[in-house]
Amino acid sequence: FKADGNRLPRSPEWMATVGTTISHSLSAQWDVSLLADMIYQGKTFTDETNLASIEDFVLVNARLSFVRQKALTLELFCDNCFDQGGWRTGRRLLDFSIIPNFFNRQGAVVQPQDRREVGVAARFNF
Numbered sequence: 001f002k003a004d005g006n007r008l009p010r011s012p013e014w015m016a017t018v019g020t021t022i023s024h025s026l027s028a029q030w031d032v033s034l035l036a037d038m039i040y041q042g043k044t045f046t047d048e049t050n051l052a053s054i055e056d057f058v059l060v061n062a063r064l065s066f067v068r069q070k071a072l073t074l075e076l077f078c079d080n081c082f083d084q085g086g087w088r089t090g091r092r093l094l095d096f097s098i099i100p101n102f103f104n105r106q107g108a109v110v111q112p113q114d115r116r117e118v119g120v121a122a123r124f125n126f
Contacts, residue, residue, distance in 0.1 A: 003048040010089060012056070014042035026066075035063040046108045047092035054087045057113065073123040083116040 019037035046052045064076045090110035
């Protein structure tokens, strides 16, 4: 086959990441910071033939941290806050176990998006 002019596999035409952090002192001992980021990945092809693709997606993550004199950190976090489903990435799979007729044993191996995760974390430095 010829793949001249096709897009490279697993390389979307458009990608973007935007992030911001806001920090503030609550008192002489406590600081607070809010971190948020958004990740966009455009349509991605799984192989050089550009026949199978993974749709574009947007992920949003957030962290709220309370830090006490750089020794104690309490954090509330949310990964994939809007519970974006679908596939994160994928690639072509060839099954060579049936030789010589392996052309009918092709597919794609895909990785699903991680589901929304909300939690609390604590760190202590000593």
